[in-house]
Amino acid sequence: MIRSLLAVMVLAAFTPSGIHSTYESAKADSDISKKPLIVVVGASWCSPCNKMKKEIHANASSFTYANLVIVDYKSKWGRELYTGSSVPAIVKFKWNGSKWIKTIRTGYQSQRSLKRWINE
Secondary structure: OOHHHHHHHHHHHOOOEEEEEEHHHHHEEEEHHHHEEEEEEOOOOOOHHHHHHHHHHHHHHHHOEEEEEEEEEHHHHHHHHHHOOOEEEEEEEEEOOOOOOEEEOOOOOOOOHHOOOOOO
């Protein structure tokens, strides 16, 4: 437990924006902090996915209230978390005090609508 807490603290030091490079680090951070976990499932050939990815990285400093990761729809986590056929898909896990609640949105989301939905 102490080892995983230390790992998350080290990762957090290098991801001040809340944007993570792996699902595992984003989930571990959310498990400890109870911040929402946002998984954007996309594809390299998908124009709306690429637009969202670019906008997310351009606004990285505004994602301090959530842990966010972008995964490919063919990856292990992309396939496990989202079984639909439309990308981009945004999977939100929000702590309600006793368990994680999962909700999904599909299609391009502007930064404004994404932030509003995360905070719902």
